Amino acid sequence: MQMLTGKQKSYLRSEAHHLQPLFQVGKHGVNEELVTGVGDALEKRELLKVSILQNCPEDRGEVAEKLAHGTGAELVQTIGNTVVLYRESKENKRLMLPRG
Incomplete structure (x- = not known):
């Protein structure tokens, strides 16, 4: 997998700006179920936000x-x-994604 360039990251940040977080990481931290869910959502959407709650260890x-x-x-x-x-x-x- 290639690394994103600065221009591409900038583009993705602007695209993500209006998105609402789809997942929350809470007191159980990152587990297999969460990773699977996020992976499935990425396949459907490509770009997503995850919020980290205060109680995340x-x-x-x-x-x-x-x-x-x-x-x-x-x-x-x-x-x-x-x-x-x-x-x-x-x-x-x-x-x-923009080139370069």
Whole structure:
């Protein structure tokens, strides 16, 4: 999987701006069920937000890393307690990333 360029990340951040978080990471932290759910949602949407609740025992950087790694997604950004993830969809390609 190729890394996203600055221009692509910038584009994805602007696309993600209006999205509502689809998942919340709470007191159970990142588990297999959550990773599966996020992975399925990424296949449908390509770009999504995950919010990290106050009661999450894991550090938000750790949560972002685990979700990105577990789903094979790119971490677009972590802003406050929100993580933005992107993974190109095999079946439902919707976003056209700028080149370079």
